[in-house]
Amino acid sequence: MPPAQLARVTSMRRSTRSLLLLIALVPLAGLFMLANERYRYVERVLFDWQVFWQSDSLEAIGLDQYRAVTEGQVINGLEDDVSGLSFDPDRKSLFTVTNQNPELVELSLDGRVLRRIALVGFGDAEAVEYISPGVYVISDERQLRLIQIHVDDSTKSLNAADAEQLTLGLTASGNKGYEGLAYDSRGKRLFVARERDPVQIIEVRGFPRVNADAPGNLQVITDGKRDGKLSVRDLSSLQFDEVSGHLLALSDESKRILELDTTGRPIGSGSLKEGDMGLSKSVPQAEGMAMDDEGTLYLVSEPNLFYVFRKP
Structure with a gap:
């Protein structure tokens, strides 16, 4: 041939x-x-x-009763996507972080940028949580660090090297480390969400220290039985409700908010899909959740979208 x-x-x-x-x-x-x-x-x-x-309707917050009053509002003035969300009851504002060019960002309750604070040496800042007046914790997802910071009206930048830090002895799978934070101010418990592989909620006691002069008594508590009942693909944010003592867990991939009672049992949920909770469109990629002292629920999603939910 x-x-x-x-x-x-x-x-x-x-x-x-x-x-x-x-x-x-x-x-x-x-x-x-x-x-x-x-x-x-x-x-x-x-x-x-x-x-x-x-479920017990007398105990549950009633997430499915919430309705969107602000939906997909663009957060103007930021070049990087936000992640995590926390309500500051003293300032009556919200705090979030960006991770590509790390910043701590203060937002008004209607989603406007109030100020930006540069973060130096914070790695992959993924979540922020209010602890007490002027005190917050930021999570570094890649290096598995929890970093305590202090912020006042004059703060322009923060350096992780100057802050108290805690590294938990856990192994991260790729970029799947600490994704969300929540704090129980009465019980002095910090909840840390591990994104996936496996999905996990870790309870930390003794950090951050309430009294810097007091001796440290660190406890790290896990609950595999509770975590196995979450029935979600990932975790992206947490919120502790001081009134009920319940923990809310946000899943981006499952587009769902779970409510766990004081024993860790799932007793309620809210769907972030089109047609649920008053949404005209599904929330694309929920990255942070916070609740204020009046029970209003706030959400941030990539690409820099802002949501507000209230009960009718």
């Missing part, structure tokens, strides 16, 4: 093999998508079943 004809035959064989491979991959992709949808359905049913049998 002449070389030119041989080349054409070889090319045709390669094209045929490529076509057959493509034909074989199409149904496999379809099966994968179907399996993924079934997984989501089973995940939803399992959680709803847990809530049905374990």
Whole structure:
């Protein structure tokens, strides 16, 4: 066979093999998508079943009763995406962080940027939590650090090297470390959300220290039984409700907010999908959640979108 004809035959064989491979991959992709949808359905049913049998309407916050009053409002004036959210009851404002060019950002309750504070040496700042007047904790997701900071009206920048830090002895899987923070001011407990692999809520006692002169008594508590019942793919933020003593857990991938009672049982949830909680569109990528002292719920989502939810 002449070389030119041989080349054409070889090319045709390669094209045929490529076509057959493509034909074989199409149904496999379809099966994968179907399996993924079934997984989501089973995940939803399992959680709803847990809530049905374990809920107590007198105790639950009633997340499903909340309705969006501000939806997808753009946070103007920031070049980087925000992550995490915390309500400051003293300043009556919100705090969030950016991680590409780390900053601590103060927002008004209607989503306007009030000020920006440069963060030096904070690595991948992922969440911020109010502790007490002028005191906050920032999580560094990649280096698995919790960093205590002090902020006043004159603060322009913060250096992690000057701050008290805590590194938990846990192994992160890729960029899947500390994703959310919540603080129980009465019980002096800091809750830390691990994003995934596995999804985990860690309870830290003794950090940050309430009294800097007091001896440290650090405790790190995990609850695998509770975490195994969360039925979500990831965790992106936490919020502790001081009134009920319940913990709220936000899942970006599952587009859901869970409510856990004082024993860690799931007793309620709110969906962040189109048509639920008064939303005209699904929240694209929820990254932070906070609740103020009047029970109003605030949410931030990539790409820098701001949400407010209230009960009617």
